[in-house]
Amino acid sequence: MQRRQFIQASALASTLLLVPKFLYAIDRPENRLAARLRDAPGGAAKRLIVVQLGGGNDGLNTLVPYRNDLYYKARPTLALREADGLLPLGDELALHPAMKGLKGLFDQGQVAICNAVGYPNPDRSHFRSMDIWQTGSGSEQLLSTGWLGRYLDSTCAGGAPAYQALEIDDTLSLALKGAQRNGLALKNPGKFHQLTQSRYLNALSQEKGVGAPGSELDYLYKTLAETASSADYLYEKSKIHSSAATYPNTDFGHNLKTTAELITSGVESRVYYLALSGFDTHVRQHEQQGRLLGELSDGLAALAADLQKSNEWNNTLVMVFSEFGRRVGQNASNGTDHGTANNVFLLSGALRKPGLLNQAASLADLDQGDLRYQLDFRSLYASILTDWLGADGQLVLGPGVEKLAGLV
């Protein structure tokens, strides 16, 4: 594991030149906006859906530089061509043929794409790199809380409920673990509720004031009580609306549907976290990545349509990321190995600046065969925290992380 080397000031300065001015423009005072977002009642407040592509999605075959010879040279058999059905977003970049749903949203101005997102001294190990993205740390830093967990910490003064951040899964990710507060993981409100409904657990969860205040026992009983009341709340709310929309008949599709149902039912959660895994395409990338990107794109298009119908799409921002991209050159097994910088997709009915937000990473200026990053992922987090969720980005990410103005 390589960490602790710091990027040279000159390298950082040169990559910043590739980022359009508006992204780093001096922000106008938005304190009022932040306060409004923070204090808005749950239903009217903006919410964030994070979609994690596990395994390291190949960004170059997701958003294809289809007029770039260097791309075709580096990937003689793996490269995608216009004849394969690429979906051009302009003169330079095109979406993977399986992403028709996302292309439709792009054409409607509901997608923004950040290119070459990464961080200094990228780590190519899945678990460490995912750790970095989930904690919002640098590669030289070790954090034991997640960025969304710290978001919960930073807003917990008002006694925010545990369901403020939900992961649609059986177990909770580090991303949603804070020092004071955690998010809540559930796959299905009904089943989750059922778990807390055994007479025994139910009786235990009613017990109050167990153990000295601040003791471990007190903490356990409080967590149990919160879990049970959250399960009640989510179950009761989720009965209000069930979606008739068609989502991909996959685990990820079902999780998106659950998310849309919770949102439309008026659940006052600000953050949803979902994962789609299997992107570790060392071998035979074509079929596997195509299937997964289709699942992603169809799922997100269904979600957007579903939330549009319930007038919730304008209040929702989706961020799609992966822990790293793949190497530029293909390997001998018709696949790609672990790489670095990658694209991040933002989706919403209310994007301030849709479209391609910056240039793709240069294929002519590689770092030992890998893409150089232009945007630090923590800048994206800072923008979303501050401008979308109305939180204090500095409090969550620490000082020195510059937000991108005008992003959301």
Place this chain on the structure above:
Amino acid sequence: MNAQQQLQHLYWRAGFGPRPQDVAAGPSPSKALRQLLHEARAYEPIPSASMAAFQDPMGAVMAVPAGVPTPPPGSMAAGPAAAPPAPASSAQPGTADPASPTPPLAAVDALLPRAMLAPRRQGLPQLRRADLTPEQRKMQNQGIRDAFIGMSTAWMDKMTTSPGQLREKVALFWHGHFACRTRRPDDSLALLNTIREKALGKFPDLLLAVSQEPAMLQFLNNQQNRKEHPNENFAREVMELFTLGRGNYTETDVKEAARAFTGWGYDGQSRFVFRERQHDAGSKTLLGQTGNFGGADALRIIMQQPAASTFLVTKMYRFFVSDVPDPAHIAPLAVAFRKSGYDVSDLLERIFSADWFYEPANTGSLIKSPVALVAGLRRTLNLKVDNDKQLLGYQKALGQTLFMPPNVAGWPGGRAWIDSSSLLLRLQLPSILFKNAEFAVHLKDDENDITPQTTGKERLVKNTETTHLPLGPMQQLLGSAPPEQQPQLLANFLLQAPLRPENLTLVQQAAAKAATPEERMKNTLVSLLSLPEYQLA
């Protein structure tokens, strides 16, 4: 706190909990401590249940069964299955017998001691990972995964059954302290056995041995630490995480120590080597001392810093005593630790015999780690488990997989173990294990780098009836106590926090549902084990 609670406290902190027979004998805590220290002297390496016969210094290669055509280098390896299906590894802990003949080129092989493995390695074909067919790669991953599962269950078995409880508990502490992940099961197991062997000796010996383990040299990039291109990762972690803690060294110390460690590496057979030509033999100034230091000198100089004893004692205190370190306890311990030449046994004896160790503030006050919870359930109940691999699934769902710490800083521990999902699973685990309560958890996609692409079915942990709960030892503990007293007596044994009247009522209600005395006992046990109080030790 009565004598029984004190005794149980000792067994929970110095091991993985008391067995009824330990408590029934009723020794004094001091006598039990002497016994624990005595029993911990013996050391036996953990045998690996199964180990893929994979190959190569970088962990990137596997042995291919004889007769399997290998794709020519550079060819597109996307054809039909070239290798026969990998035999499922079914060897159980303790059954690996180095003397028994094994087919020399089996894809999955019984693990041999490292010394015996070495000559075999030379004779095996070497393949680059990129040249493997998808099937071969899958087989390799499966072999590696089976090996890690075998090692983990073998160690869990030791924690549960070994009389050397103290050695295993301290080894678990060092396992988190010297946190390390690799793709190589053999290297990981070698590191663990080094830790287990030296866990209770002098810390500098442990530190030196760990620092020369290929797993650690690989994980912290010292293999890349060469005179011309120093890599500072290992030097930094040694000081920040292993010995001194932040603030007790400078960036210059890191650079100079990295120079001292240049040339430390491992060879193709996973043996420590000093590569003299890659060593920077020039003068270095480390922590105020100047000389032509090598790696061992650097470790010696680091251990001369007074900060080392305070740092290490504080970390051990948080693991064995309380998450809230008391400087009044730490300071004298640190002095004694240093004076003893960092004798770990001596330090632990001082901790476990201190009056404050048995004070109410320090008992029933630590949240059990998932490994301690599962090992504790097995040990305190004398549990027999048919499929202990399944128990690893629960540990993973609860956030702790042996050999897979989250990062170089190890498991954060304490309240970080608890969130809504993990707490619900913890509270239901007894019903799942003993009453076959319905349960299914989809583990997250393996976020480690060994099997990043397991299928949904492979990641599903479901309950299957594989545990046997013998009631005899518990009945012996109860003696002739009448049924209405049994819940309280069992609570005294199972819980380190007092049983509250409301919960006693709940437990009695659960017991009353039983049709037979056995069922009554089982219901009582399960409901006691399902209390939040049982999460504490």
